[in-house]
Amino acid sequence: MSLFIQSVQLKPGAKTALFRQLYAAIKQAILTGALQPGMQLPPTRDFCRALAVSRQTVLNAYELLLAEGYLLGEVGKGTYVHHQLPACSETKSLSAPSPVAQGENAPGLSQRGLRYADTVGQSHVHQDKTRVFRVSMPGLDAFPFDTWARLEARRWRHHEDKLGYSDSAGYQPLRELLAVYLKASRGVNCHAGQIIITSGSQQALYLLPTVLLDPGDAAWVEYPGYRGAIAPLLAAQVEVCPVPVDVDGLDVAYGASHYPHAKLVYVTPSHQLPLGMTMSLQRRLALLAWAKQQRAWVIEDDYDSEYRYNGAPLASLQSLDQSGNVIYVGTLSKVLFPGLRLGYMVLPEALVQPMLQAKTIVDKHTGIVPQMVLTDFMAEGHFGRHIKRSRKLYAQRQAALLHALDTTLKDELSCAASDGGLDLAVHFRRERDEQAVVQAGLAAGIELRGLSYYAMPTVLPAPANFLPGLLLGFSSVTEKEIAQGAAGLLQVLRTLK
Incomplete structure (x- = not known):
């Protein structure tokens, strides 16, 4: 039991309450076999001193485990791991619990499920702060959020429907x-x-x-x-x-x-x-x-x-x-x-x-x-006005990127079609390792996406006319940021020579 107590690592500053952390540690120890059926847990006073937490923290954790059936408590005898739980023959690491899906005897996925799992990595979603050249992202600075919030609040005032x-x-x-x-x-x-x-x-x-x-x-x-x-x-x-x-x-x-x-x-x-x-x-x-x-x-x-x-x-x-x-x-x-x-x-x-x-x-x-x-x-x-305003703004931002390609990056990149959209495809003027460019750009704070991302070479046979390059987004950042990003991209490309 002393080995188990030493293994418990509580984080006082974490978002999860201390009693929830202790509850999870004891529960995981029971499920992995570190605490076997019938084993007695330390008295709450001893446990709280060993962990340097309040006694109420231990009491709350015990109470939750008792309610869920992991523990049994008897007056005068203490608190035990429920004796009717199945014993686990092998003790596993308490600090890194394995997902159920990775267990040797866990049920597997269907063939259809495996195909879904195989395609998970084939779409990329951004959740961090927008950086220069992020693709397919509208300019959130152009959206009238105050108007949207007012309309939404008005709808919620009459919420019955x-x-x-x-x-x-x-x-x-x-x-x-x-x-x-x-x-x-x-x-x-x-x-x-x-x-x-x-x-x-x-x-x-x-x-x-x-x-x-x-x-x-x-x-x-x-x-x-x-x-x-x-x-x-x-x-x-x-x-x-x-x-x-x-x-x-x-x-x-x-x-x-x-x-x-x-x-x-x-x-x-x-x-x-x-x-x-x-x-x-x-x-x-x-x-x-x-x-x-x-x-x-x-x-x-x-x-x-x-x-x-x-x-x-x-x-x-x-x-x-x-x-x-x-x-x-x-x-x-x-x-x-x-x-x-x-x-x-x-x-x-x-x-x-x-x-x-x-x-x-x-x-x-x-x-x-x-x-x-x-x-x-x-x-x-508002919808029509927003499209008109954002179309004008994005045209200006696209022009800024085209100017940077014609000046700063003219010796490195050539531009493909530019009639519309939120992004511009560009091709390298000399042979480049596309992935190396993407990684170096990311390290420099520039978000790049290679055209090979859309080719999926590990899944589909490539037609002969495919050319590597980059897709550069321009709609979500300012003209100044585009110019700075172009200068940064030039430095990245020169560093990789």
């Missing part, structure tokens, strides 16, 4: 406003009944292959392309077929000749992720003709089409579809802020009920209050 379950398809007034907005801004042909609000576009990208494809079915994906769309396909046991992109976007002829059996196409035609080109009209029409002939679905991910800096936003692929093959997926993370977690899909009529049932199974419905606040935000004109 917000505490129960809601429509699985989403808040009806919001869907009606989205239908009008999408028709006006993107040419999307739809009505509110075809729209399902999702918990971010990522939920839509998970639901669609789950419902539309069987294991072994084939799907085209752009190469390089968005890992957040590829991961759900892999998890659904779909044959992922990489189709290269060029200056005109997805190479439809390549896909048709190499993967004629595909049943789904994932594409970002308005602003290809990550290279930034816009899919030409000829390619769009060719893709729609192929999809109609093959009876294949097309997922159009229109993730940041609001931000086009040379002319008006282009009409959507869905607006050209005459056969009901295109599913339009959108997100509000890039326009408003990622933490909102609101996206949507516009479905052909035949898919509405099946997808609605799938959505209901996954999470019943997306949070209703954010939908209501967004409805007010749109109805009162």
Whole structure:
């Protein structure tokens, strides 16, 4: 018992209360066999002196363990590990408890579960402070949070209709406003009944292959392309077929000749992720003709089409579809802020009920209050004004990055397409170790992402035309920070020569 007492390490300044820390240590010792059934624990007075804590701390920990059945207490006899607990034949380290999933006799994952686990690392989420060149991040300094907070507070003052379950398809007034907005801004042909609000576009990208494809079915994906769309396909046991992109976007002829059996196409035609080109009209029409002939679905991910800096936003692929093959997926993370977690899909009529049932199974419905606040935000004109202001601001920030590429970094990097979006793809002018550049940039406080991140070379065979490089985000930082970041990146590249 003295060995156990010596092993207990309590942290007085931690967020977890001391009695909770002691409770967890004793519980873990019982579960790992360090404290066997029937063993007597020290009296509370002795225990508190040994640990240099108050007696009440020990009493509270004992009380919780007694209530949960780990301990038994008898007047005059003391406190014991419950004798009916199964004995553990092997004592394990108390300081580093192993997760249950790592135990030799623990149940394993299903084959489907293993595929989900394998794709966990294929999408990267930022949770720290924004640094220069972070990709796909809107400028939070441009968002009218005071207005949003006022609208939300107004909704909560009348909360009776917000505490129960809601429509699985989403808040009806919001869907009606989205239908009008999408028709006006993107040419999307739809009505509110075809729209399902999702918990971010990522939920839509998970639901669609789950419902539309069987294991072994084939799907085209752009190469390089968005890992957040590829991961759900892999998890659904779909044959992922990489189709290269060029200056005109997805190479439809390549896909048709190499993967004629595909049943789904994932594409970002308005602003290809990550290279930034816009899919030409000829390619769009060719893709729609192929999809109609093959009876294949097309997922159009229109993730940041609001931000086009040379002319008006282009009409959507869905607006050209005459056969009901295109599913339009959108997100509000890039326009408003990622933490909102609101996206949507516009479905052909035949898919509405099946997808609605799938959505209901996954999470019943997306949070209703954010939908209501967004409805007010749109109805009162704040949404349109925010897009107009942020488009102007991001155009200025993109111009600052283009200037830095033309001056500071002209001997090191060349720029790809720059019509719109929140990021710019660049290629090295000389042979570089892409990962070494990324790591050195991070060490210097510069957030870089290699284009190989979108190529997924460990999962997909690479088409011959892939070129390494970087994706540089510009929308979330100021023009001054962009100039400083460019100077820092130049220093990183020179250091790696």
